[in-house]
Amino acid sequence: MIYLDNSATTKPDEQVLNSFQQAASQYFGNPSSIHGLGKDAERLLRKAREQAADILGVNSLEIIFTSGGTEGNNMAIKGIALEHQSRGKHIITSVVEHPSVLEACTALEEIGFRVTYLPVDRDGRVNLTDLKEAISEETILVSIMHVNNEIGTVQPIEEIARILKDYPKAFFHVDHVQGFGKAPLDLSNLGVDLCTISGHKIHGLKGTGLLYARRGVRLFSLSHGGGQENNLRSGTENVPGIVAFVKAMRIMEEARLKKLPHLQQLQNWLIDRLETIDQLVVNTPSETKVPHIVHFSAPGLKPEVVIHALEEFQIYISTKSACSSKSADESAVLAACGKTEEVTKSGLRVSMSYQTTWEEVQYFFEKIKHVITNLSQVMR
Amino acid sequence: MQYDHIIIRYGELTLKGKNRKLFTSQLLANVREALDEYKDIRVKKKYDRMYIQLNGENPDPIIERCKKIFGIQNMSLAIRAENDEKDIKKNALELIKNTDSVQTFKVSTKRSNKSFPIPSQEFNHVLGGFLLSHLDDISVDVHQPDLEVMVDIRQDATYITSKKIPGAAGLPVGSSGKSLLLLSGGIDSPVAGYLAMKRGVQLEAIHFHSPPYTSERAKEKVLDLAERLSYYGHKIKVHIVPFTALQQKIHREIPNSYSMTVMRRVMMRISEAVAERENILSLITGESLGQVASQTMESMHAINAVTSYPIIRPLIAMDKEDIIQISENIDMYEISIRPYEDCCTVFVPKSPKTKPRLEKVEQFEKNVDFSEDIMKVLEEIETIQVPQKDKKEDSLESLL
Numbered sequence: 028m029i030y031l032d033n034s035a036t037t038k039p040d041e042q043v044l045n046s047f048q049q050a051a052s053q054y055f056g057n058p059s060s061i062h063g064l065g066k067d068a069e070r071l072l073r074k075a076r077e078q079a080a081d082i083l084g085v086n087s088l089e090i091i092f093t094s095g096g097t098e099g100n101n102m103a104i105k106g107i108a109l110e111h112q113s114r115g116k117h118i119i120t121s122v123v124e125h126p127s128v129l130e131a132c133t134a135l136e137e138i139g140f141r142v143t144y145l146p147v148d149r150d151g152r153v154n155l156t157d158l159k160e161a162i163s164e165e166t167i168l169v170s171i172m173h174v175n176n177e178i179g180t181v182q183p184i185e186e187i188a189r190i191l192k193d194y195p196k197a198f199f200h201v202d203h204v205q206g207f208g209k210a211p212l213d214l215s216n217l218g219v220d221l222c223t224i225s226g227h228k229i230h231g232l233k234g235t236g237l238l239y240a241r242r243g244v245r246l247f248s249l250s251h252g253g254g255q256e257n258n259l260r261s262g263t264e265n266v267p268g269i270v271a272f273v274k275a276m277r278i279m280e281e282a283r284l285k286k287l288p289h290l291q292q293l294q295n296w297l298i299d300r301l302e303t304i305d306q307l308v309v310n311t312p313s314e315t316k317v318p319h320i321v322h323f324s325a326p327g328l329k330p331e332v333v334i335h336a337l338e339e340f341q342i343y344i345s346t347k348s349a350c351s352s353k354s355a356d357e358s359a360v361l362a363a364c365g366k367t368e369e370v371t372k373s374g375l376r377v378s379m380s381y382q383t384t385w386e387e388v389q390y391f392f393e394k395i396k397h398v399i400t401n402l403s404q405v406m407r
Numbered sequence: 408m409q410y411d412h413i414i415i416r417y418g419e420l421t422l423k424g425k426n427r428k429l430f431t432s433q434l435l436a437n438v439r440e441a442l443d444e445y446k447d448i449r450v451k452k453k454y455d456r457m458y459i460q461l462n463g464e465n466p467d468p469i470i471e472r473c474k475k476i477f478g479i480q481n482m483s484l485a486i487r488a489e490n491d492e493k494d495i496k497k498n499a500l501e502l503i504k505n506t507d508s509v510q511t512f513k514v515s516t517k518r519s520n521k522s523f524p525i526p527s528q529e530f531n532h533v534l535g536g537f538l539l540s541h542l543d544d545i546s547v548d549v550h551q552p553d554l555e556v557m558v559d560i561r562q563d564a565t566y567i568t569s570k571k572i573p574g575a576a577g578l579p580v581g582s583s584g585k586s587l588l589l590l591s592g593g594i595d596s597p598v599a600g601y602l603a604m605k606r607g608v609q610l611e612a613i614h615f616h617s618p619p620y621t622s623e624r625a626k627e628k629v630l631d632l633a634e635r636l637s638y639y640g641h642k643i644k645v646h647i648v649p650f651t652a653l654q655q656k657i658h659r660e661i662p663n664s665y666s667m668t669v670m671r672r673v674m675m676r677i678s679e680a681v682a683e684r685e686n687i688l689s690l691i692t693g694e695s696l697g698q699v700a701s702q703t704m705e706s707m708h709a710i711n712a713v714t715s716y717p718i719i720r721p722l723i724a725m726d727k728e729d730i731i732q733i734s735e736n737i738d739m740y741e742i743s744i745r746p747y748e749d750c751c752t753v754f755v756p757k758s759p760k761t762k763p764r765l766e767k768v769e770q771f772e773k774n775v776d777f778s779e780d781i782m783k784v785l786e787e788i789e790t791i792q793v794p795q796k797d798k799k800e801d802s803l804e805s806l807l
Binding site: 046049050061063066069070071074075078086087088270273274277 | 622623624627738741803804806807
C-alpha cells in the first residue's frame with residue numbers, strides 16, 4: 028500500500044498506539060478524583076501538558092486540549108466573538124480557510140457579526156494590503172490558516188502578526204493543523220494569540236488536538252461543566268488520547284529536524300516530473316509552500332476516476348480536501364485562486380509524510396503517468 | 408562556519424578581591440554540573456571569562472541552560488580564529504553571511520594582544536573595508552548597526568562575536584553558604600528561595616506535611632517546586648516533616664486565636680533543629696510584611712522569638728504583584744497555583760490574632776510541652792533529594 032493522503036489523516040504511529048494502550052489501562056483514574064489513582068492520572072496529564080508546551084515553546088497554562096482541528100477552530104473563533112463582542116463585531120478571515128473556520132464565521136454572521144473574507148492570489152496567498160484595508164477599530168479577530176490544506180500554500184503569518192500589532196483589540200488566530208511538524212511557528216514571539224493543532228494529522232489519534240491560547244486571552248467557553256481545561260472545555264479529560272497526541276507531537280518534531288530536507292527533495296522531484304506530463308497542471312505554488320503537499324489538476328478528467336484507477340495499484344491519494352464540498356465537484360480553494368473551471372473540477376492531491384520513501388514516490392509517478400495517458404486516450 | 412565557542416563573562420564577582428578565585432571556581436563547578444549532559448563540550452576558565460568549547464554541539468540549548476546559572480553577567484556566541492589577518496577576515500565574513508537580514512554593520516576591535524601587528528582602529532578599517540568589498544547591499548553604520556562584529560584579539564587566539572546575551576547575574580550558588588528554606592507550596596516561598604539563590608545561597612528545603620489533612624498532591628507540588636528551584640543551582644534536599652500529630656495537639660491544647668502563632672513557632676523550632684543537624688546557619692521564609700495574619704510585625708516578633716538563627720526574608724518589603732511577576736518569570740507560578748491545601752491553610756482558625764502578644768503566647772505554651780513531640784518528629788523526617796529520578800517518573804516519560 029502506498030498511502031499518499033496524509034493531509035486527510037495519517038496512520039497512527041506504533042509508539043503512539045502503545046502509549047495510548049498503556050495510558051488507557053494503567054492511568055484510567057479521573058484526574059479530578061482526589062485519591063491516588065486520580066492523582067497519577069492528573070500527574071500524567073500535567074506532564075503531557077508541559078511537554079506539549081515545551082515543544083511549542085509556550086507556557087503549559089496556555090494549552091487547552093481539544094478533540095481536534097474543528098473544535099479548536101470553533102473554540103477560538105466563537106470563543107473570541109462571544110467574549111469580546113462588546114468591543115466590536117467585525118471578524119476577518121480568508122476565502123481559503125477550512126470549513127470549520129468558514130462555517131463558524133457564517134454562523135456568527137447569522138447572529139449579527141460582520142465577516143470579511145479576504146481574497147487570495149493565484150497561489151492561494153492573502154494579500155497584506157487587503158488585510159490593511161479590511162481591518163478597523165471594530166475588528167476583534169483575524170483568523171488565517173498557516174498552511175492551506177488543499178494546495179499547501181504557506182500564508183504570511185509573521186507579516187500579518189506585525190500588521191496586527193497596531194490593532195491591539197484584534198486577536199489573531201492561526202489554524203496550524205496542516206503546518207505543525209512541517210512548517211514551525213514561533214508562538215512565543217510572533218504575536219499569535221490562538222493556534223489550533225490536530226492530533227490525527229500528525230500520526231496521533233482521531234479525537235485529539237489542542238488550542239494554544241496566549242495567557243491573558245479570554246474566551247467564552249463553548250462547553251460548561253466541571254471546569255476542566257482552565258474552565259474552557261469541561262468534560263473529563265481524554266488522558267490516553269492526550270498522551271498519545273503529545274507523544275505524536277514529539278515524534279513529529281524529531282522527524283522534522285531529521286527528515287525535512289528528505290521530504291523537500293521528494294516534493295521537488297515529484298513536481299518536476301508531473302510538470303513533464305502534458306495533461307497535468309501543478310497547482311502547488313513554487314514558493315512558500317509546505318514540503319508534503321503536491322496538488323495538481325488533470326483538466327478534462329474526472330478526479331474520482333483517477334483515484335479509482337490508482338487504487339488498483341494500492342495507491343491512495345485524494346481529490347480536493349476530504350472535508351470541503353461546497354459545490355458538488357468544484358474546489359472552492361482553486362476557484363478562489365482564479366483557476367479555470369477545468370482546473371478547479373479536476374484537482375488531485377498527493378500528501379506525503381516523513382515515512383514516505385523514494386521508491387513510493389517513484390512508483391506513484393510511474394503509475395499516475397500510466398493512468399493519465401490511458402484515461403486521456405479513452406476520454407478523447 | 409558555525410559558532411564554535413560560547414564566551415561567559417562574570418558579573419560583579421570580578422570585584423570581590425581575594426575571594427575572586429573562590430567565586431570563579433564555584434561558577435566553573437556550577438556550569439560544569441549544569442551542562443553535564445553535553446558530553447562533547449569542554450568548559451575552561453580564564454582570568455576574566457570562561458570558554459565553552461562546543462565541539463559541534465548545538466549552542467542554543469546550552470545558552471538556554473546557562474541563562475539560569477547565577478554569576479554569569481552575559482554570554483556571547485563566538486567564532487575562534489587564528490591571530491592572523493586572513494583567518495579573521497574569512498571568519499568575520501562567514502559570520503555576517505550566516506546572520507539574517509543584515510543591512511548595516513560596524514566592526515569593533517579590541518586588541519589586548521599587542522603583538523598583533525595592526526592597531527585596533529586601523530584594523531576596524533581594514534576589516535570593515537574587506538567586508539564591504541565582499542558583500543552586496545550592505546553598508547557601515549557606526550551608530551545603530553544591525554550587526555556589530557566584535558573582534559577580540561587575545562594571546563591565545565581571536566574571538567569574533569556579534570552580540571551579548573544577558574545572563575542571570577547574581578553570585579554563583581554555593582558561594583554564600585547554605586540556608587534552609589521553609590517551603591509551603593504557595594507563591595511566595597519559592598520566590599524567596601530563588602532570590603536567596605541569586606545571592607549565592609545554596610538551599611535545603613523543609614516542608615510540613617499533615618496527611619490526611621493535606622494530600623499527597625500537596626507534597627508532590629512542593630517537590631516539583633523544589634525541583635524547579637534546583638535548576639538554578641544544585642540538587643536540593645527537601646525535608647518532609649510529618650506534622651499531623653503536632654498540629655492536632657496544637658489545635659486541641661491552644662486557644663483558637665493563638666493556635667496559628669504557636670504552630671508557626673513550633674515550625675521554627677523544628678526548622679532550627681533540622682538546620683543545626685545539617686550544619687546550616689540560617690533560615691529563609693517567604694514572609695512579606697502585612698500579607699496575612701502571621702506576617703504582621705507583632706506576629707513576626709512572637710514567632711521569631713523561638714530561634715536565635717537569622718531568618719532571611721527576601722520578600723519582606725515586596726508587593727504581591729511583583730512577587731507574582733518573579734514567580735511567573737521563573738516558571739514557578741503554574742505550580743504554585745495548583746489548588747491543594749497545605750498545612751498552613753488546613754487548620755486556620757476563623758479569626759487568628761493579627762497582633763499576638765509574646766507574653767501571652769509563652770503563657771499558653773507553658774501548659775503544653777511540645778519538646779518531646781518535636782524530638783519524635785525529627786526522627787521521622789523523610790528527606791528527598793530533587794531532582795529525583797524515580798521509576799514512576801521514568802514510566803510517565805516513556806509514555807510521552
